[in-house]
Amino acid sequence: xxxxxxxxxxxxxxxxxxxxxxxxxxxxxxxxxxxxxxxxxxxxxxxxxxxxxxxxxxxxxxxxxxxxxxxxxxxxxxxxxxxxxxxxxxxxxxxxxxxxxxxxxxxxxxxxxxxxxxxxxxxxxxxxxxxxxxxxxxxxxxxxxxxxxxxxxxxxxxxxxxxxxxxxxxxxxxxxxxxxxxxxxxxxxxxxxxxxxxxxxx
Amino acid sequence: xxxxxxxxxxxxxxxxxxxxxxxxxxxxxxxxxxxxxxxxxxxxxxxxxxxxxxxxxxxxxxxxxxxxxxxxxxxxxxxxxxxxxxxxxxxxxxxxxxxxxxxxxxxxxxxxxxxxxxxxxxxxxxxxxxxxxxxxxxxxxxxxxxxxxxxxxxxxxxxxxxxxxxxxxxxxxxxxxxxxxxxxxxxxxxxxxxxxxxxxxx
DNA sequence: ATCATTGTTGACCACTTGGACAAGAAACTA
DNA sequence: TAGTTTCTTGTCCAAGTGGTCAACAATGAT
Numbered sequence: 516x517x518x519x520x521x522x523x524x525x526x527x528x529x530x531x532x533x534x535x536x537x538x539x540x541x542x543x544x545x546x547x548x549x550x551x552x553x554x555x556x557x558x559x560x561x562x563x564x565x566x567x568x569x570x571x572x573x574x575x576x577x578x579x580x581x582x583x584x585x586x587x588x589x590x591x592x593x594x595x596x597x598x599x600x601x602x603x604x605x606x607x608x609x610x611x612x613x614x615x616x617x618x619x620x621x622x623x624x625x626x627x628x629x630x631x632x633x634x635x636x637x638x639x640x641x642x643x644x645x646x647x648x649x650x651x652x653x654x655x656x657x658x659x660x661x662x663x664x665x666x667x668x669x670x671x672x673x674x675x676x677x678x679x680x681x682x683x684x685x686x687x688x689x690x691x692x693x694x695x696x697x698x699x700x701x702x703x704x705x706x707x708x709x710x711x712x713x714x715x716x717x
Numbered sequence: 718x719x720x721x722x723x724x725x726x727x728x729x730x731x732x733x734x735x736x737x738x739x740x741x742x743x744x745x746x747x748x749x750x751x752x753x754x755x756x757x758x759x760x761x762x763x764x765x766x767x768x769x770x771x772x773x774x775x776x777x778x779x780x781x782x783x784x785x786x787x788x789x790x791x792x793x794x795x796x797x798x799x800x801x802x803x804x805x806x807x808x809x810x811x812x813x814x815x816x817x818x819x820x821x822x823x824x825x826x827x828x829x830x831x832x833x834x835x836x837x838x839x840x841x842x843x844x845x846x847x848x849x850x851x852x853x854x855x856x857x858x859x860x861x862x863x864x865x866x867x868x869x870x871x872x873x874x875x876x877x878x879x880x881x882x883x884x885x886x887x888x889x890x891x892x893x894x895x896x897x898x899x900x901x902x903x904x905x906x907x908x909x910x911x912x913x914x915x916x917x918x919x
Numbered sequence: 920a921t922c923a924t925t926g927t928t929g930a931c932c933a934c935t936t937g938g939a940c941a942a943g944a945a946a947c948t949a
Numbered sequence: 950t951a952g953t954t955t956c957t958t959g960t961c962c963a964a965g966t967g968g969t970c971a972a973c974a975a976t977g978a979t
Contacts, residue, residue, distance in 0.1 A: 518924075519976070522926075540741070544966080545966080555928095629827075631740065633820050633822075634743060680890055681883040681886055684886025687831045691844060718954075720946050720955045722945095724956075746936080746938085758960095759956070761938065
């Protein structure tokens with residue numbers, strides 16, 4: 516088996532944190548190693564370069580979030596509740612970030628994706644794959660809502676994309692403003708956008 | 718008067734283009750100078766550093782866009798038409814970018830803003846100021862629409878922010894996907910989001 | 920115990936980076 | 950014409966960059 520170590524996990528965690536707090540381009544390999552308490556030699560033992568680490572860190576983060584997402588979007592909950600709970604969850608996360616690290620950081624996927632998409636095809640592809648994952652959660656909730664009649668129409672795929680765009684736009688704006696308060700109404704606006712029967716109730 | 722030159726304008730233009738196509742962090746002072754065909758010494762004659770150039774370039778770009786924006790959002794046009802025309806204009810711009818440079822570039826303000834907002838307060842402030850400019854255009858159109866009865870409610874400020882979030886989210890997603898086609902329905906979704914009386918007509 | 924595997928260390932390198940600078944060139948002014 | 954201001958040029962530098970490497974250390978297998 517050889518020597519064991521959690522250096523790889525520490526690198527993934529450090530990269531995720533630094534890139535989210537700053538940006539992909541602003542974070543150097545040295546800085547990642549410093550935060551992970553790992554020598555640069557070890558870095559290159561585990562990863563070819565920063566780009567590969569970023570992709571791995573996106574995947575690790577996605578995997579780590581699965582339990583929470585699966586619970587929130589579980590079919591045990593009424594479809595519109597799933598969305599409301601998801602948005603509330605995001606709002607709480609961003610508020611917590613603001614309190615703990617001083618910044619509303621927005622969405623790590625979109626931050627990174629929009630930064631490097633014209634220059635790093637691998638990261639771009641990975642971001643797109645994970646974005647699709649989120650949209651599928653949205654879509655299934657919307658479809659179920661449409662089937663039970665709490666949302667109009669039968670275009671769940673389209674509406675999921677609209678909603679996701681609004682969601683990401685709001686997150687990015689919150690990041691730039693460094694103010695999470697506008698995210699409180701994410702769920703209410705979502706109902707509006709979806710043409711929900713109980714619109715503006717929440 | 719001393720020696721005259723358009724090097725400053727060339728630098729502004731080069732910076733705008735490079736940062737938009739790539740990202741703030743990926744663009745070096747050398748690269749900007751190369752594209753602008755200006756020596757580095759001249760760069761530092763006009764600007765203190767890259768950050769200051771970026772701010773100046775945002776401002777120059779905003780000024781240059783004013784005539785078009787003023788016309789689109791002129792009170793001569795019916796309020797909902799203003800929004801429809803604006804979104805159509807953006808769609809055409811992004812399609813043109815895709816054709817001419819190979820990439821859908823999204824919004825220069827949000828791209829830059831979300832990248833540097835935690836590390837460069839001056840750029841962040843400038844981005845916020847210009848964002849506010851766009852939202853004010855939205856708000857005035859929405860308010861006029863509400864007054865003439867084509868949009869429900871009296872919360873123009875709020876709705877302008879919702880719409881802007883959706884708009885920016887869609888732009889960023891188009892950038893990451895490198896596909897402008899989803900921006901075609903910007904206007905239609907906007908009517909939906911605003912609770913417009915003639916929703917989905919366009 | 921020895922051995923292959925796997926992870927660690929820190930020195931090392933070529934290259935790029937932002938930025939300073941002094942000398943010169945172009946324009947306008949007196 | 951001489952002088953002043955503004956812009957240009959090319960060189961130079963210290964610091965930081967991504968990335969390599971060979972020697973070393975821990976682990977489990979035989």
